[in-house]
Amino acid sequence: MIYIHSIGRAVRYYPERPALRVGDDLLNFRELHQRIKRLAAALTHVGFGPGDRLALLLPNGPEYIQFVYACSWLGVIVVPINTRLSPVEIDHVLADAGPRGLVRHSSLPVPSAPVSWELILDEEHLERGNDCPDPYYDPEAILALIYTSGTTGRPKGVMLTHSNILSNVHNFNYWMRYREGGTYLHAAPIFHIADFPGMFAAPAFGACQVALPRFTAPAFCQTVEKERVNYTVLVPTMINLLTQTADGRTHDLSSLEVLAYGGSPMAPELIRRTREILPKARLVQVYGLSETGFLTGLQDQEHSNERLMSCGRPCPGIEVQVMNECRSQQLEAGQRGELVARGANVSRGYWNNQEDTTAAFCNGFFRTGDIGYQDAEGYFYILDRLKDMIVTGGENVYCGEVEAVIFGHPAVREVAVFGIPDPQWGELVAACVVLKAGINLTAEALIRHCRQSLANYKVPRHVEFSETGLPKSGSGKVLKRLLRERFWVGAERSVGQVTA
Numbered sequence: 001m002i003y004i005h006s007i008g009r010a011v012r013y014y015p016e017r018p019a020l021r022v023g024d025d026l027l028n029f030r031e032l033h034q035r036i037k038r039l040a041a042a043l044t045h046v047g048f049g050p051g052d053r054l055a056l057l058l059p060n061g062p063e064y065i066q067f068v069y070a071c072s073w074l075g076v077i078v079v080p081i082n083t084r085l086s087p088v089e090i091d092h093v094l095a096d097a098g099p100r101g102l103v104r105h106s107s108l109p110v111p112s113a114p115v116s117w118e119l120i121l122d123e124e125h126l127e128r129g130n131d132c133p134d135p136y137y138d139p140e141a142i143l144a145l146i147y148t149s150g151t152t153g154r155p156k157g158v159m160l161t162h163s164n165i166l167s168n169v170h171n172f173n174y175w176m177r178y179r180e181g182g183t184y185l186h187a188a189p190i191f192h193i194a195d196f197p198g199m200f201a202a203p204a205f206g207a208c209q210v211a212l213p214r215f216t217a218p219a220f221c222q223t224v225e226k227e228r229v230n231y232t233v234l235v236p237t238m239i240n241l242l243t244q245t246a247d248g249r250t251h252d253l254s255s256l257e258v259l260a261y262g263g264s265p266m267a268p269e270l271i272r273r274t275r276e277i278l279p280k281a282r283l284v285q286v287y288g289l290s291e292t293g294f295l296t297g298l299q300d301q302e303h304s305n306e307r308l309m310s311c312g313r314p315c316p317g318i319e320v321q322v323m324n325e326c327r328s329q330q331l332e333a334g335q336r337g338e339l340v341a342r343g344a345n346v347s348r349g350y351w352n353n354q355e356d357t358t359a360a361f362c363n364g365f366f367r368t369g370d371i372g373y374q375d376a377e378g379y380f381y382i383l384d385r386l387k388d389m390i391v392t393g394g395e396n397v398y399c400g401e402v403e404a405v406i407f408g409h410p411a412v413r414e415v416a417v418f419g420i421p422d423p424q425w426g427e428l429v430a431a432c433v434v435l436k437a438g439i440n441l442t443a444e445a446l447i448r449h450c451r452q453s454l455a456n457y458k459v460p461r462h463v464e465f466s467e468t469g470l471p472k473s474g475s476g477k478v479l480k481r482l483l484r485e486r487f488w489v490g491a492e493r494s495v496g497q498v499t500a
Contacts, residue, residue: 001137001162003072006169006200007033008135014206017181021210021227022062029203032066037132039070045129046101046117050075050136053099053145055115057081057090057108060186060211063121065199067103068190072143072162072200075136079145079157080191083108084395084455092155093147096352139163145351146193148290148396157351158193158290167317167344168197168293169204174315175284175297176258178205182230183255186211187220187238193290194233194262194394207231217241221251228255233286235263235394237425239274248277262286262294263394264426265309287311287382291347291366295320296380310379318343321365322374333376338386340365388480390419392427395457399480402460405453406431411441414470418480420462420487430462432483434469441465 007029010019015030027035048054054076058064071078079097081090087109094102094113101117104110119126143165145157184202186209188195202209210227212219215238223229234242239261242248259274259281266274266285274283282300289295298312314320321330322337331337342365349357360367369387374380388399399417406415414434419427435441443463450459471479 001139001141002143002166002200003069003135004137005166006072006203007036007069010203010206014180017206018183018208019203020062020065020208026208029206036066036069036073038128039066039126040073041129041132042126043070043074043076043129044132045127048074048076048100050138050141051077052101053077053079053097055079055081055094055097055099055102056191057083057102057104057111058121059083059105059108059213060190061213062209062211064190065186065209065211068144068199073135074133075138075141077142077145079147080196082147082191082455083189084457085109086451086453086455087111088453089155089455093157096155097145097147097157139166144196146191146196146290156353156356158347159349159351160293160347164293164345164347165197165200169201171294171315171318171345172197172201172260172286173205175286175294175299175312176231176260178207178231180206182257183208183210183227185209185220185223185227185229185232187215187223187232187234188394192394193288193293194235194260194286197293198233217245218247221245221247221253224253224256225251230255230257231260232256232258233260233262236261236266236270237263237393239266240270240424243270243273243277253278254280256281258282258284260284260286262288264391265311268305268308271303271308285312287380289368291360292341292343292368293345295341295345295368298379302379307379310375310381312380313378314341314343318345319365320374320380322372322380323362323365331373333374336371336373336383339368339370339372339380339382341368342366390417390427390429392419392422392429392457393425395455397429397458402429402431402450402454402458405450406433406446406460408453409441409446409449411435411439412446413437414466414478416470416478416480416483417460418484420484422461428461429458430464430484430487431460432464432466432470434466 010029011033016028018026019029019032020027068078090111091113102115103119142159143162144160147155147157184207285298286294287296296312296314320341323340346366370382371384372382390397402417403415413436416432420430422428471482
């Protein structure tokens with residue numbers, strides 16, 4: 001369904017406009033549509049049809065975008081895999097999603113989980129097909145499974161329908177205010193919910209797309225200057241790197257009209273530095289989750305000193321409330337509680353996981369797991385997390401997943417993982433470990449153990465060993481608050497922000 005309202009719309013209204021940068025070539029929408037049709041025919045030829053899953057383990061690039069479009073054409077469910085995951089983690093995703101096939105790049109980790117069909121994109125060619133069905137049209141069909149780490153280490157596939165993503169396109173347009181034409185840059189990973197809807201928003205408004213295989217400040221600046229990029233989405237750590245390099249001042253970045261960012265707020269000093277190198281760009285902070293897409297936005301004119309810690313207000317079509325601990329009553333302005341949301345953008349739940357799906361919803365609202373409040377003007381503020389989760393550099397890390405790996409080391413008796421503030425990444429993963437009696441273990445050795453099973457961003461950056469047992473409540477629950485509070489002394493919030 002979404003293909004009709006994105007690429008299909010572009011072909012009807014902007015057939016000759018630039019659509020996608022592919023190497024040295026710039027395809028228009030008519031040419032891109034024909035390429036996607038041939039790719040859809042090739043996937044049909046090897047047996048893909050509605051409801052099948054196709055996993056993509058690829059860097060950002062035009063091929064990635066075309067495969068997603070071909071899946072949306074056929075009703076195939078695309079499974080974008082985080083390229084930073086370890087082979088063990090990728091295997092878990094493949095085991096849960098059960099894809100019919102996998103398209104991967106040889107430069108990325110090689111999973112061992114068996115799939116019935118595999119294409120190594122930079123080494124093999126896909127055989128052409130002859131027949132291609134008409135574009136699939138079912139608003140409630142699943143378009144993508146976006147995987148997020150589970151609290152116990154089990155990956156959870158967020159089921160996003162065609163109508164969920166189309167709703168996100170409309171919602172994001174409320175904050176970014178697309179105009180017809182222009183150029184959108186995929187600088188953040190396409191497998192993230194922050195960037196994924198951009199693939200469908202850009203053609204709907206006749207915008208050309210360019211993709212960065214990997215973000216670096218020099219590559220970003222060079223691309224913005226060369227392609228005259230108008231819109232992009234970054235996380236604050238990327239923006240921080242951008243402001244600390246000379247590239248931002250030696251390249252012409254004046255074409256950039258809108259810079260959206262999410263994952264955490266930015267400190268006033270970082271906002272100031274960003275406006276210095278991007279004086280013409282409007283800043284938009286967006287808050288959301290894989291399960292909901294964009295929920296709230298703080299627009300450029302709202303980036304005032306008193307509101308910089310706010311994540312903004314929801315747009316029409318999204319309802320966000322602050323609920324009490326029992327989730328039985330909406331709280332008044334200024335009262336702290338859990339943020340819950342509902343709207344056409346909200347996922348129906350998790351793939352093959354009814355237990356977590358049931359737990360995620362209450363009275364028709366999705367539970368975000370974020371603790372905060374709403375002020376008298378309707379602006380929301382995030383203070384803490386109900387979920388045992390860390391956000392580092394825009395990536396979610398569930399403490400239970402890291403704890404399970406550390407606990408697997410034979411020298412470990414107890415472990416608690418928690419987040420500590422960091423000016424560059426927002427938060428860092430920290431671990432407090434109790435060793436078994438008479439056994440020695442260094443932090444370096446424990447970190448090497450973690451790297452065998454965890455993505456790099458999940459590996460603890462701070463490890464400390466305790467001579468005594470971990471602090472516990474009367475029921476035996478580890479009191480992580482006591483472990484982390486010394487790191488957060490003087491902070492108004494218990495979640496990190498990027499400051500330097």
